[in-house]
Amino acid sequence: MITEGKFTKGTPCRDCPLRPLPLFRPFKAEELAFVSHFKIGELAFGASATILAEGEQSEHLFTVLSGWGFRYKMLDDGRRQILNYVMPGDIVGLQGTLMGEMQHSIEALSPVVLCVFQRDRLAELYREHPDLAYDLTWIAAREERMLDENLLSIGRRSAVERAAYLIAFLYQRAATLELFSSGWSVIPVTQQHVADTLGLSIVHTNKTLKKLAARGLLRWAEKGCDVHDIDGLLALAGWDGLSEPKRPLI
Amino acid sequence: MITEGKFTKGTPCRDCPLRPLPLFRPFKAEELAFVSHFKIGELAFGASATILAEGEQSEHLFTVLSGWGFRYKMLDDGRRQILNYVMPGDIVGLQGTLMGEMQHSIEALSPVVLCVFQRDRLAELYREHPDLAYDLTWIAAREERMLDENLLSIGRRSAVERAAYLIAFLYQRAATLELFSSGWSVIPVTQQHVADTLGLSIVHTNKTLKKLAARGLLRWAEKGCDVHDIDGLLALAGWDGLSEPKRPLI
DNA sequence: CGGAAAATTGATAATTGTCAATCGTCGTGG
DNA sequence: CCACGACGATTGACAATTATCAATTTTCCG
Numbered sequence: 001m002i003t004e005g006k007f008t009k010g011t012p013c014r015d016c017p018l019r020p021l022p023l024f025r026p027f028k029a030e031e032l033a034f035v036s037h038f039k040i041g042e043l044a045f046g047a048s049a050t051i052l053a054e055g056e057q058s059e060h061l062f063t064v065l066s067g068w069g070f071r072y073k074m075l076d077d078g079r080r081q082i083l084n085y086v087m088p089g090d091i092v093g094l095q096g097t098l099m100g101e102m103q104h105s106i107e108a109l110s111p112v113v114l115c116v117f118q119r120d121r122l123a124e125l126y127r128e129h130p131d132l133a134y135d136l137t138w139i140a141a142r143e144e145r146m147l148d149e150n151l152l153s154i155g156r157r158s159a160v161e162r163a164a165y166l167i168a169f170l171y172q173r174a175a176t177l178e179l180f181s182s183g184w185s186v187i188p189v190t191q192q193h194v195a196d197t198l199g200l201s202i203v204h205t206n207k208t209l210k211k212l213a214a215r216g217l218l219r220w221a222e223k224g225c226d227v228h229d230i231d232g233l234l235a236l237a238g239w240d241g242l243s244e245p246k247r248p249l250i
Numbered sequence: 251m252i253t254e255g256k257f258t259k260g261t262p263c264r265d266c267p268l269r270p271l272p273l274f275r276p277f278k279a280e281e282l283a284f285v286s287h288f289k290i291g292e293l294a295f296g297a298s299a300t301i302l303a304e305g306e307q308s309e310h311l312f313t314v315l316s317g318w319g320f321r322y323k324m325l326d327d328g329r330r331q332i333l334n335y336v337m338p339g340d341i342v343g344l345q346g347t348l349m350g351e352m353q354h355s356i357e358a359l360s361p362v363v364l365c366v367f368q369r370d371r372l373a374e375l376y377r378e379h380p381d382l383a384y385d386l387t388w389i390a391a392r393e394e395r396m397l398d399e400n401l402l403s404i405g406r407r408s409a410v411e412r413a414a415y416l417i418a419f420l421y422q423r424a425a426t427l428e429l430f431s432s433g434w435s436v437i438p439v440t441q442q443h444v445a446d447t448l449g450l451s452i453v454h455t456n457k458t459l460k461k462l463a464a465r466g467l468l469r470w471a472e473k474g475c476d477v478h479d480i481d482g483l484l485a486l487a488g489w490d491g492l493s494e495p496k497r498p499l500i
Numbered sequence: 501c502g503g504a505a506a507a508t509t510g511a512t513a514a515t516t517g518t519c520a521a522t523c524g525t526c527g528t529g530g
Numbered sequence: 531c532c533a534c535g536a537c538g539a540t541t542g543a544c545a546a547t548t549a550t551c552a553a554t555t556t557t558c559c560g
Contacts, residue, residue: 071398073398073399073401073402075402075406075407075488076488077488079406079407080406081401081402081405081406083398083401083402094387094391095391095394095395098384098387098388098391099388099391099392099395099495100495103395103398103399104398123380123384126380126381126383126384127380130373130376130377130380130383131376133376133380133383133384133387134348134373134376134383136387137344137348137383137386137387137390138348138349140387140390140391140394141344141345141348141349141390142349143394144345144390144393144394144397145345145349145353147394147397147398147401148321148323148333148353148354148397149323150401151323151331151333151397151400151401151404152323152325152331152333154401154404154405154449155331155404155446155447155448155449156325156329156330156331156449157325157329158515159515159516190537190538190539191538191539191540192538196405197405198405199404199405199406200516200517201516201517201518202538202539203516203517203518203519203540203541204515204516204517206539206540206541207516207540207541209539210540220539222525238325238326238327245349245350408547409547409548440505440506440507441506441507442505442506450548450549451548451549451550452506452507453508453509453548453549453550453551454547454548454549456506456507456508456509457508457509457548459507460508470507472557472558473557473558
């Protein structure tokens with residue numbers, strides 16, 4: 001298990017594999033130039049590595065370039081709550097960068113590569129590139145929106161509804177990123193991750209997922225959850241699904 | 251019940267009653283000048299008025315000048331989840347302003363007065379006042395942090411711990427705003443609000459609060475919760491409490 | 501005074517958690 | 531190639547927590 005990430009120079013932003021996705025809003029040439037300058041390299045982690053730890057002063061700001069991870073907090077006695085998942089295009093470490101210490105940890109679910117940005121230059125970003133500054137706020141507001149949904153789900157949905165919501169949520173996020181191109185759609189989480197996201201015990205989570213499988217909505221596959229019927233999941237959760245217009249990528 | 255707010259010219263920012271609080275970071279003269287110009291008036295609501303409704307296009311951006319409110323979402327069948335509370339100095343409507351439609355509603359707990367900002371001028375804020383833009387992002391990150399804590403609480407704490415956490419959280423936020431100057435400390439919520447925040451039923455919430463009262467940690471007073479032993483609540487919740495350095499006010 | 505909203509209570513039911521195994525898969529070392 | 535061990539999934543039995551139902555009581559206000 002790699003805990004320290006491996007640093008490399010990485011690919012230049014102009015060759016960014018993410019930016020061409022239809023999901024992301026177009027980027028002005030000067031913005032691209034600035035971001036290229038803002039990025040100082042890449043950091044690679046293995047699956048289950050700790051990317052950022054609670055209590056750390058984060059020196060840098062990151063964008064996920066590839067891979068899946070999750071943000072979580074723990075209580076003193078070890079109870080863990082997964083707050084949200086991070087996927088390509090997500091910004092990571094912003095809370096820590098703005099407010100000092102990280103108040104949550106981030107762990108890799110699969111091998112993860114981050115773009116590394118120099119914290120010092122953030123002021124320059126705000127000074128010289130108001131559009132990018134706006135984008136940062138936008139991205140923070142988007143995270144808030146996801147957390148609102150999660151809170152609603154954990155607080156008020158039943159176990160089955162909650163599970164359906166979570167799987168549908170992850171499926172849709174990954175689908176818009178075109179992570180399922182290869183034909184099947186496996187979300188790389190264990191049932192323990194699902195349990196820690198839903199606020200349920202592992203045993204009850206297992207029984208709940210079985211119910212969803214019995215309805216033909218999903219199947220538990222090798223190393224994750226294979227979605228069979230996204231519409232069924234959405235209906236069961238009573239959720240409209242993600243409504244994401246074009247979003248910024250930094 | 252007032253649903254439409256009453257609009258007035260309001261007090262000029264230079265006489266803002268909030269800004270002098272030690273909680274808020276100092277403000278440069280030019281920032282004050284811009285914000286004065288950014289603010290177009292005030293909007294007053296009565297207790298239990300709907301300040302913003304899910305689905306609305308919000309024309310404006312607001313800062314709470316006085317009063318308590320809460321943000322919430324509902325499922326189709328009426329189940330309600332309170333996401334967070336809003337208090338003086340909090341920004342309201344940012345999600346809607348940035349991303350289009352509001353995805354949650356906001357209701358007043360007590361009479362509330364908002365400062366109203368012209369949405370159109372937001373671009374100008376980003377262009378001309380990078381420090382204020384930074385503050386906006388900072389405030390969004392702060393909200394995210396509070397939501398993280400809430401999520402941890404709802405997902406992983408027991409009913410009693412959850413209730414203790416919530417009351418301590420609200421108490422501390424109000425205390426830093428010096429809302430309890432008059433000697434006693436009553437949080438203006440009903441048990442239904444507590445229930446909808448904790449994700450519990452009203453009956454079980456009542457029994458849970460009784461347990462806290464039996465331990466001498468609080469008492470249910472007229473129109474709210476009177477905190478008797480904040481340290482006891484913090485200890486019971488296993489929570490360190492709010493750690494807020496100076497924060498920006500817009 | 502009357503009525504409505506909020507708080508309280510006890511009884512009972514449903515949901516979810518805990519315990520204790522078992523099973524399956526997979527990678528490693530012999 | 532096979533045994534071993536680790537981790538994750540699965541199960542059944544039972545316990546604890548939380549929800550629901552159905553009153554009552556209390557408080558608040560016009």
